[in-house]
Amino acid sequence: MNYFKRSSKIPGPFPLPLIGNMHQLGGDFPAAAKIFQRKYGDFYEFYMGNKRNIVISRPDLVEKVWGPLSLKNTKFIMRNSYSEGIDELGLGTKGMVLNRDIESWSINRKFLVPSISSPSFLRESIKLSSKLINEVFEYWKIMEKEGMQVEFSDWMDALGADVVSTTATGKKNSSTAELFNTLNLKGKTSKMQGIWQDGLRFIQAIQTYNESMSFMMLFPTFFRRKFPGIKSLNTKYLDNRDWIDNELKKLVVERRKEILNTPLNQPLEPTILTLLLTTNTERDLETIAVGKFDRPLTDEEISSIIREVFTGGMDTTSNSLSFISFYIAKHRDVYLKMREEVLNVYGTLDNPDLTFESYGKLKYIGAVINESIRIFPTISLMPRTATEDVEFDGFTIEADTTVFTNLKALSNNPKYFENPEKFNPDRFLADKESMGKYTYIPFGNGVRICPGRAWAIVQMKTFLVKLLCTFDMELVDKNANPKYVYATANRPVDIKLYIRTRKN
Numbered sequence: 158m159n160y161f162k163r164s165s166k167i168p169g170p171f172p173l174p175l176i177g178n179m180h181q182l183g184g185d186f187p188a189a190a191k192i193f194q195r196k197y198g199d200f201y202e203f204y205m206g207n208k209r210n211i212v213i214s215r216p217d218l219v220e221k222v223w224g225p226l227s228l229k230n231t232k233f234i235m236r237n238s239y240s241e242g243i244d245e246l247g248l249g250t251k252g253m254v255l256n257r258d259i260e261s262w263s264i265n266r267k268f269l270v271p272s273i274s275s276p277s278f279l280r281e282s283i284k285l286s287s288k289l290i291n292e293v294f295e296y297w298k299i300m301e302k303e304g305m306q307v308e309f310s311d312w313m314d315a316l317g318a319d320v321v322s323t324t325a326t327g328k329k330n331s332s333t334a335e336l337f338n339t340l341n342l343k344g345k346t347s348k349m350q351g352i353w354q355d356g357l358r359f360i361q362a363i364q365t366y367n368e369s370m371s372f373m374m375l376f377p378t379f380f381r382r383k384f385p386g387i388k389s390l391n392t393k394y395l396d397n398r399d400w401i402d403n404e405l406k407k408l409v410v411e412r413r414k415e416i417l418n419t420p421l422n423q424p425l426e427p428t429i430l431t432l433l434l435t436t437n438t439e440r441d442l443e444t445i446a447v448g449k450f451d452r453p454l455t456d457e458e459i460s461s462i463i464r465e466v467f468t469g470g471m472d473t474t475s476n477s478l479s480f481i482s483f484y485i486a487k488h489r490d491v492y493l494k495m496r497e498e499v500l501n502v503y504g505t506l507d508n509p510d511l512t513f514e515s516y517g518k519l520k521y522i523g524a525v526i527n528e529s530i531r532i533f534p535t536i537s538l539m540p541r542t543a544t545e546d547v548e549f550d551g552f553t554i555e556a557d558t559t560v561f562t563n564l565k566a567l568s569n570n571p572k573y574f575e576n577p578e579k580f581n582p583d584r585f586l587a588d589k590e591s592m593g594k595y596t597y598i599p600f601g602n603g604v605r606i607c608p609g610r611a612w613a614i615v616q617m618k619t620f621l622v623k624l625l626c627t628f629d630m631e632l633v634d635k636n637a638n639p640k641y642v643y644a645t646a647n648r649p650v651d652i653k654l655y656i657r658t659r660k661n
């Protein structure tokens with residue numbers, strides 16, 4: 158067993174033959190990481206099968222992993238070590254998040270980053286999201302009249318799916334309409350038809366895809382294929398992969414046809430899908446120079462980038478919004494302070510003119526977003542993998558070992574955050590120095606930093622400002638604490654709120 162041959166004996170739970178520490182991880186990696194951390198500290202190892210993994214939550218070590226800002230200087234270019242499971246999912250050499258082919262990863266990033274962080278895209282995103290949020294608020298007003306609770310996690314998932322679909326592809330999705338219809342309110346149903354026949358099924362498929370990433374990465378092939386219980390999950394995840402790949406392929410082929418049939422002098426709307434399809438063609442919307450790369454992207458390359466916009470962009474933002482909504486419903490003083498800021502910035506609470514330029518002035522709302530993500534990050538453990546041996550405190554971390562950074566342990570450590578359990582957005586406005594470096598990095602850092610961070614912040618601010626202007630909120634259970642299920646991201650559950658239309 159590799160364990161007995163390892164060159165440096167880092168503390169950590171003793172692994173069993175064949176399974177390593179799989180039995181201790183169960184289905185909830187963050188919960189197991191919390192227990193391990195209490196026992197072994199901020200730098201420990203664990204095994205999945207025969208494979209060694211490291212977990213760190215010390216800023217000096219985190220800096221080694223996430224600090225370097227250039228490809229040349231970073232030893233942690235890879236997200237994960239080679240994994241047959243990730244290749245089976247179709248992610249080992251495609252897209253970005255788990256792509257180990259650095260050339261293809263780099264091309265994909267260079268196409269995606271300018272398109273989703275440009276001011277013109279973000280402005281368009283504010284417009285489109287605002288419309289979709291207004292539709293949701295109309296549903297909520299009906300629910301309010303019926304005295305119904307709003308299950309925020311479900312609504313945020315559905316809204317996230319509609320926002321990402323519309324913004325990324327230009328095609329409307331019907332998740333919020335379908336969610337409303339599941340309430341079975343007599344005489345009140347939405348007739349909206351979306352891009353996917355079943356918008357709620359689409360959300361589930363993306364969530365399942367995200368779940369399958371950690372499963373495929375952590376569980377050795379032998380167990381996935383042979384172990385009862387685990388084997389059926391493996392089959393479910395591979396079937397789900399096929400369903401998503403098929404749906405996205407259809408979408409790309411259809412849009413390619415639409416573009417071909419559009420006269421050259423007729424403008425095309427600047428969605429991510431159209432931008433990717435027209436790159437290096439006579440319809441090029443924006444010239445993107447990526448080294449010697451001068452051919453159009455293939456349908457497969459485009460599907461893999463779009464898939465990542467869905468898998469990376471839906472769960473993360475909607476989970477964060479559910480946690481934020483929970484905290485601001487629990488802390489009415491914070492809610493009112495956010496509203497005061499909106500009034501100061503826009504001069505009105507009645508349909509303020511939301512511009513990209515105004516968002517920089519929403520400092521307190523920004524601090525509330527940071528504080529919620531600090532206490533409960535939707536991604537609490539993020540991997541990076543070294544391409545060569547690295548020294549950590551006199552221990553050798555061999556090349557191809559995966560190092561998980563425990564973001565939640567870092568941002569809840571009393572050494573860096575006074576009274577970390579206290580929800581206190583002001584800490585992000587006051588003495589930020591005392592937090593130190595590499596203690597709060599919710600979007601990562603360095604060469605693989607989250608490409609969707611600006612878009613995520615814009616989406617969150619748009620929703621929150623509109624929410625504050627339209628409703629008051631109250632937790633159904635005032636003593637509730639946020640609950641989650643682990644599915645690569647921490648997905649909030651049971652965030653039940655009463656909402657009431659704002660009176661003054």
Ligand code: HEM
Nearest residue numbers: 253254466469470473474599600601602605606607609613
């Ligand atoms: C609150 C929302 C979000 C959070 C907390 C979040 C967090 C993260 C983190 C921690 C990473 C790892 C970064 C690193 O290794 O340095 C990441 C990567 C990534 N994120 Fe996000 N993210 C969010 C929203 C989004 C959105 C809206 C998109 C849409 C495109 C997105 C797409 C991605 C992709 C594609 C990667 C992989 C990048 C790479 O490996 O090169 N994320 N995200």
